[in-house]
Amino acid sequence: MTAAVPNAFDDPAYRQGVVELLGLLAYGEISAWERLAEDAKMAPTLAQEAEVAAMASAEWEHFAQLRDRLFALGEDPYAAMLPFQPIFQRFHARTQPEDFLEGLLKAYVGDGLAADFYREIAAFLDAETRELVLDTLSGTGHSEFVVDVIRDAIAEEPRVGGKLALWGRRFMGEALSQAQTVVAERDALTAVLVGNADRPGAVMDLTVIGRMLTRLTEAHTERMDKLGLAA
Template sequence: MTAVPNAFDDPAYRQGVIDLLGLLAYGEISACERLAEDAKLAPELATKVEVAAMATAEFHHFEQLRDRLVELQVDPFEAMRPFVSTFERFHRQTQPSTFLEGVVKAYVGDGLAADFYREIAAFLDADTRELVLSTLSGTGHSEFVVDVIRQAIADDPKVGGRLALWARRLMGEALSHAQAVVAERDALTAVLVGSVDRPGSGMDLAMIGRMLTRLTEAHTARMEKLGLAA
């Protein structure tokens, strides 16, 4: 990775990127932890391996983000600390009660993360953008969930309705928590919408609204792929 770019001469931008990397890093390690628990509930060895592969991919993403924070001479664990309570609250409020709910949660999270990374990458400096896109390239490990859920619905059609409600709840909670995080972190907001010193460097409020619409539409498409009414 190349030297820290000139964008980091702006203290607000630097802090915003640190917040963003801390947010993403804790999200990855948190997902890894939850998936490791889900793997224990897998009904078959093949499925257990697939879930474990997802957990491994999340950990590798975390390592990339952690290493970038170290490059920036930032303690990665301090950078993650402000986001711990938000993620833990989200997981408490979306605790799956079955293996199927667990893998739907993983599928929703994996897809939402990929969509979000893709949206924000354009507004970042070259090195951070490269890292975010590299992390994005490692998503998609949850595709096996499609077959698992479609088979479960074929075996018991009632499962579909319950999981569709669960998926809607997950998406609502995820967007709500994400908006709360951005609202609480001024530097992170500055990266997304552009700071006073860097006009036009980010998204305006209308663009953010359109981004949220696109995230929701992509979620709906994924739920249709699963065979669920979103």
């Protein structure tokens, strides 16, 4: 039986924005699953391979939740995801790790960035979608084992720190660039992100997006510091 649609979805602009948001998140999760499954193959130990595989499994669970929500709304989740495929493909092509440590750093930073983004947008969503987003958020954090692995690698070979710091800056730069592309191309989605999708005729305040990206960048800096890397 199809789940009841919240009253908020009587507003076509809000509905479109949320469908686009869920499509964006769902594609992000399934692409992260795919990349982590590949990265696990580079692990030097079986224990680390298992840790990365667990991260991939968590991403798949997130994807399934988002996919099922789109189905419940009467939407084709794969059609909702498709517009974001080129963006993620371009992003992953430009942030292809050269080794296992770069893959771990990408996973750790990406996991944290996703969690921060989910927290940012939750307040602007209807109750049921907000609950889904927060529930998905509660499943992040599987990458914490990365901290010890990277710190140990730097202690063993200090030059690794400089290389990974550059990699982290490159990753975040590409992430912000792709986020700005989404904002520029998706008015309905952007309206949801700034909290005015349910106010017809409201002027979109893109400074809200700018402040959000600034907060995400500051959180990234703290995350890099935790790893012993300069952001």
